[in-house]
Amino acid sequence: MITAKSFATKMLKFYDELGRKDLPWQQNKTGYSVWVSEIMLQQTQVKTVIPYYLRFIRSFPSIKALAKADIDSVLHHWAGLGYYSRARNLHACAKRVVDEFDGEFPQQLDEIVKLPGIGESTGGAILSLAYGQSEAILDGNVKRVLARVFLVDGWYGKSSVAKELWHLSRTYTPKTRTGDFNQAMMDLGASLCARNNPICSECPLSPDCQALLQNKTKEYPHRKPKKAIPTKQATMLLGVNRSKQIQLVKRPPSGIWGGLWSLPELEPPQVKSSLASNKKISDEKMIGQFKHTFSHFHLEVDVIDPNQLSTSPVDIKTGIMVEENTAVAWHNIDQLTELALPTPIKKFLYRHFHIKEK
DNA sequence: AAGGCGGGGGG
DNA sequence: CCCCCAGCCTT
Numbered sequence: 001m002i003t004a005k006s007f008a009t010k011m012l013k014f015y016d017e018l019g020r021k022d023l024p025w026q027q028n029k030t031g032y033s034v035w036v037s038e039i040m041l042q043q044t045q046v047k048t049v050i051p052y053y054l055r056f057i058r059s060f061p062s063i064k065a066l067a068k069a070d071i072d073s074v075l076h077h078w079a080g081l082g083y084y085s086r087a088r089n090l091h092a093c094a095k096r097v098v099d100e101f102d103g104e105f106p107q108q109l110d111e112i113v114k115l116p117g118i119g120e121s122t123g124g125a126i127l128s129l130a131y132g133q134s135e136a137i138l139d140g141n142v143k144r145v146l147a148r149v150f151l152v153d154g155w156y157g158k159s160s161v162a163k164e165l166w167h168l169s170r171t172y173t174p175k176t177r178t179g180d181f182n183q184a185m186m187d188l189g190a191s192l193c194a195r196n197n198p199i200c201s202e203c204p205l206s207p208d209c210q211a212l213l214q215n216k217t218k219e220y221p222h223r224k225p226k227k228a229i230p231t232k233q234a235t236m237l238l239g240v241n242r243s244k245q246i247q248l249v250k251r252p253p254s255g256i257w258g259g260l261w262s263l264p265e266l267e268p269p270q271v272k273s274s275l276a277s278n279k280k281i282s283d284e285k286m287i288g289q290f291k292h293t294f295s296h297f298h299l300e301v302d303v304i305d306p307n308q309l310s311t312s313p314v315d316i317k318t319g320i321m322v323e324e325n326t327a328v329a330w331h332n333i334d335q336l337t338e339l340a341l342p343t344p345i346k347k348f349l350y351r352h353f354h355i356k357e358k
Numbered sequence: 359a360a361g362g363c364g365g366g367g368g369g
Numbered sequence: 370c371c372c373c374c375a376g377c378c379t380t
Contacts, residue, residue: 041375048366049375082364085378119377139375159359186375195373196369223372254379256363294364343365 002149002208008174008181010204015184018191024053031105032063034130035093038122039086041139046190052081063103066094075259075340084258089117107131120166128179136173137182138166141189146172147221148193148211155224231298236263237306238287238352245330246349247306248339256294257342263303264328288352292344303348 020026023046025037036056040049056077060066066074071091078087093115097105105126106112112123124135143156146168154161174181192199198217200206211220239247248261287303331339333353341349350357 038375043363043374043376044365045367045374080365082366083376085363086376089377117377121376125375137375140373141375157360190375226372254363258363292364296362 002205004172004174007172007205007208008177011181011184011188012174012177014188014204015180019180019184019187024050024057029130031126031130033057034126035063035105035118035122036090038125039090039117040081042086042122043083044081048081052077063094064098066091067098071259072340076338079260079340079346080343084260085254086117088253088259092116093118105131107133109135125182128182130179132179134173134175134178136166136169136178137185138162138169139186139189141186141193142169142182143189144195144221145185145189145193145205148198148217149205149209151210151214151216151220153222155222157224229293229295229297231300234299234301235266236301236303237266238263238303239306240333241330243330244333246333246336248329248331250327250329257345260340260342260345261331262342262345264306288348290344290348299344301344301348 023037025033027033037049037053040053040056059073059077060069069091071088074091075084075087078084081087096115097103105115107127109120109123109127112118112126113120118126121137121139124137125139127133127135128137143162143165146152146165147156150168152161152164152168156162156165188203188205192203200209200212200217203209203212206212209217211217237247241247247264249264251257251260251262253259285304287305289303290301292299292301333355336346336349336353336355349355
C-alpha cells in the first residue's frame with residue numbers, strides 16, 4: 001500500500017504541474033471567495049458554476065454586502081443552480097459571520113461546522129484552501145479517487161462507506177500544503193479520475209491504484225442502487241389581470257423550490273372540486289403543459305386559466321385553495337426577469353409571453 | 359441511517 | 370434514455 005508521504009508528494013507534484021489555478025475563485029483567495037465557490041460547487045459542476053459565481057460576486061462583493069442583502073435578491077442570483085436551501089443557508093451564514101465573528105470565519109473546524117450550510121467537507125475546504133490549515137475534505141471527487149486507489153466497496157452514500165472514506169482522507173492528507181493537496185485531489189477527480197473513461201495513463205497515482213491494477217476502474221466507485229422514481233401530476237394556474245400582471249405565489253422556505261416564486265398550484269382535492277362540472281380540462285381552460293424531472297420524481301404540469309373554472313379557485317387575499325404558507329402577489333410581466341423563478345416555471349412563462357432569455 | 363433537495367452535462 | 374455531480378440538513 002502506498003505510504004501517506006508518497007501519496008502526498010505525488011499529488012503535490014500533480015498540483016504544481018497540472019492543477020487548476022486560474023478559476024475565478026482562485027484569484028485573491030479569501031474565506032469569502034472560497035466559501036461562496038464551495039457552496040455553489042456542492043452537487044454542481046465547475047463549468048456551470050462559473051457564470052453564477054461571477055454574477056454573485058459582482059452583486060455581493062463581500063460577506064458584509066451579502067449579509068445586508070435581501071434574501072429574495074440572493075435567491076434570484078441562485079435561480080437555476082438548484083438546491084435552494086444552499087442560498088438560504090449562505091445568506092443566514094453571512095449574517096452570523098458578520099454579527100458574531102466580525103465578518104471573518106471562525107478558524108476552527110468544530111466552530112465553522114456549526115454555521116448553516118457548512119459541513120465537515122466544506123469547513124475543511126475553507127480552512128485549508130483559504131486559511132492554510134491542515135484539514136481534510138471529502139467531496140465527490142475525493143471519494144472517487146480514494147474509492148479507486150484503495151478499492152473501497154459499497155456505495156458511498158451509505159454512512160459506513162463514507163466513514164471509511166473519511167478515515168482514508170484524514171490518513172492521507174498531509175499536514176503541510178494541505179490546501180494545495182486538497183485542490184489537487186479535487187482536480188484529479190474532476191479531470192483524469194472521471195467517473196467514465198478515466199485517463200489512468202496520465203494519473204500520478206496509477207502505480208498505486210488498486211482499481212486500475214485489478215482492471216476494475218469501471219466498477220469503482222460502486223454505483224448508487226437505483227430505484228424507480230414516481231411521476232407526479234400537478235395543475236397550476238396562470239392568472240393574468242387587466243394590467244397584464246401575473247399571479248404568483250412565494251413557495252415556503254423548505255421543500256421543492258423553497259423560497260422561489262411559482263404559479264399557484266391546485267392540490268389534488270381542489271382540482272377535483274374546481275373541475276367537478278367538467279370531468280376533463282377542456283381546451284379553453286388549458287393554457288399549456290410542461291414536464292420537469294427532479295432527482296426523485298417526474299413532474300407533469302397542466303397550466304390552466306383560472307377564469308375559466310366553474311368555481312373560483314383562488315382567493316388572492318387569503319390564499320385559500322392554494323397551498324398554505326404561501327404569499328400571493330401580482331407581478332408585472334416585464335418584471336419577471338427580476339424574480340427568483342424555478343427553471344421550468346421560468347421557461348414556461350418566457351415561452352408563453354415571448355420573453356427573451358438573457 | 360436514510361431520505362429530501364435541482365438542474366445541467368455527458369454518454 | 371441513463372447516470373453523475375466540489376454535500377448538508379432533517380427526521
